[in-house]
Amino acid sequence: QVQLVESGGGVVQPGRSLRLSCAASGFTFNKDAMHWVRQAPGKGLEWVAIIWYDGSHKNYADAVKGRFTISRDNSNNTMSLQMNSLRVDDTAVYYCVRDPFSGNGYWGQGTLVTVSS
Amino acid sequence: QSALTQPPSASGSPGQSVTISCTGTSGDVGGHNYVSWFQQHPGKAPKLMIYQVTKRPSGVPDRFSGSKSGNTASLTVSGLQAEDEADYYCSSYAGSTNYVFGTGTKVTVL
Numbered sequence: 674q675v676q677l678v679e680s681g682g683g684v685v686q687p688g689r690s691l692r693l694s695c696a697a698s699g700f701t702f703n704k705d706a707m708h709w710v711r712q713a714p715g716k717g718l719e720w721v722a723i724i725w726y727d728g729s730h731k732n733y734a735d736a737v738k739g740r741f742t743i744s745r746d747n748s749n750n751t752m753s754l755q756m757n758s759l760r761v762d763d764t765a766v767y768y769c770v771r772d773p774f775s776g777n778g779y780w781g782q783g784t785l786v787t788v789s790s
Numbered sequence: 791q792s793a794l795t796q797p798p799s800a801s802g803s804p805g806q807s808v809t810i811s812c813t814g815t816s817g818d819v820g821g822h823n824y825v826s827w828f829q830q831h832p833g834k835a836p837k838l839m840i841y842q843v844t845k846r847p848s849g850v851p852d853r854f855s856g857s858k859s860g861n862t863a864s865l866t867v868s869g870l871q872a873e874d875e876a877d878y879y880c881s882s883y884a885g886s887t888n889y890v891f892g893t894g895t896k897v898t899v900l
C-alpha cells in the first residue's frame with residue numbers, strides 16, 4: 674500500500690535551518706509530481722512547493738520562495754524540503770503529498786515544525 | 791496567491807445533503823479543471839475525495855460529488871452520515887505551476 678513518511682520536524686530558533694524528508698513506498702515514485710503542504714496550528718492548508726516527477730521543475734509559494742528548497746532522489750524514493758531562515762510563522766505541520774490533483778493523491782501523516790525562541 | 795473562499799461552516803441532518811462552495815478567479819478555479827477536494831478529520835491527515843472537478847478516487851463513496859460553474863467549484867455530500875463530519879478543503883491549480891487551497895469548511899452532522 675502507498676506510504677509517505679515524513680521526518681525531520683522539531684523545534685528550531687528563528688533564523689535557523691531545518692531539513693524535512695519524505696520516504697515513499699508502495700507506488701512508482703518517479704512517475705508522480707510531489708508537493709509539500711503545511712498547516713499552522715488550528716489553521717487551514719497552505720501549499721508550499723512542488724517538484725515534478727523527474728525533478729526538472731520546481732515551484733514555491735511566495736511565502737517561502739528564496740528560503741525553502743525542494744528536492745527529490747528517485748533512486749531512493751525520497752523527497753526533501755530544506756528550510757532556511759525560518760520564521761515564527763513557518764510553524765506548522767508539514768505534509769508530503771503525492772500528486773493531489775490526480776486519482777493517486779495521497780498525504781503523509783505530517784511532521785511538526787515549531788519555530789520559537 | 792490568495793486563498794480560495796469557502797464558507798466557514800455547513801451542516802445537515804443524517805440522510806440530508808450538504809453543498810460546499812469554493813470560489814476563486816478565472817486564474818485558478820475558473821481557468822483550469824484541476825480542482826480537488828480533501829476531507830480532514832481532527833488530528834488526521836487530509837484525504838482526497840474529488841479530483842479534476844468531478845472524479846472520485848477508488849474507495850470514495852459515490853455520495854460525494856463535485857462540480858464547477860464559472861469561478862466556483864462545489865462539493866456535494868448526499869445522504870449525510872455521522873462519519874462525514876469533518877473539515878473540507880478545496881484546492882486548485884492556479885497557473886504557472888502554482889497551487890492554492892481554500893479557506894476550509896467545517897461540516898457538522900446534526
